[in-house]
Amino acid sequence: MKDIAVVCDSSASIPENIVEELKIHIVPIYIHHGDKVWRDLIDIKQDEFYRWLPTVEKLPTTAYPGPDDFLQVFEKLASEGYKNIYSIHITSKSSGTFQAAKMAGEMAEEKIAGLRVQAFDTLNVAMCHGWMVIEAARAAEEGAGMDDITALLESILPKAEMIQTADTLKYLHMGGRIGNAAHLMGSILNIKPLIGMHDGVIVPLGRERSRKKAYEAMVNMVEKSVGAGRKIKVAYLHAAALDQVEIIRSILEKRVECAESVVAELSPALGVHSGPGTTGICYFPLSALENPV
DSSP states (O other): OEEEEEEEEGGGOOOHHHHHHHTOEEEOOEEEETTEEEEBTTTBOHHHHHHHGGGOSSOOEEEOOOHHHHHHHHHHHHHTTEEEEEEEESOTTTOSHHHHHHHHHHHHHHHSTTOEEEEEEOSOOHHHHHHHHHHHHHHHHTTOOHHHHHHHHHHHGGGOEEEEEOSOSHHHHHTTOOGGGGGGGGSOTTOEEEEEEETTEEEEEEEESSHHHHHHHHHHHHHHHHOTTOOEEEEEEESSOHHHHHHHHHHHHHHSOEEEEEEEEOOHHHHHHHOTTOEEEEEEETHHHHSOO
């Protein structure tokens, strides 16, 4: 009998090598454009998607996986011997993914005797969500129980922070995902907006007049948030902008001690809302792992 399977949706944007190493099970979000339907990270990958996106006049739309999508995965995992499944998802305030997973979990528990499925709303996106999935999978490998993983995730959730900038907010605006940062649409052409997430909703963090100043502002925010002498785990996020996140990395790691760092490219399901050229970071203090609630 196997212990705990960890499931997430594709918006977590976890690097493929980590997904394979930790045996994370991913349910894809759907991307629609005209009569075409793609499964995120299965039918279309980042390179192709970010070359194509700037050429379209009408933005693609995304659709969260339904309960049946999750139920198929949960049933397959149960058939492989798993008795416990932990399903971890993008903020419920911008997607129905969590609710679909929760509903599917209840259906699976009714159909399969002895199966336990726990769904968790990260109230986050991208690698803030992804870090929670990674740490849950690591904890499961080390023998943690379902309740232990819940405590771990609840400890990371309020401490995980995203800071992101982009060449333009037009993709967020076109997709209706800009939330409380709508007023930044009035910025002049060269302004680089900084956005984050608070309580599951996109919020403005400021604006700078160049990428260089935006990156410096990101690092200043991290230093202020983390405090002196505290280590972090950080993911450098980008959408077809690897060279730019390496610049952020070179600045940040001179000023903040990183216990672990990864580079992650936004999945197309998220990149459709932010567009190519997006860069950012997702991080949390190491203390969240040392003192879970």
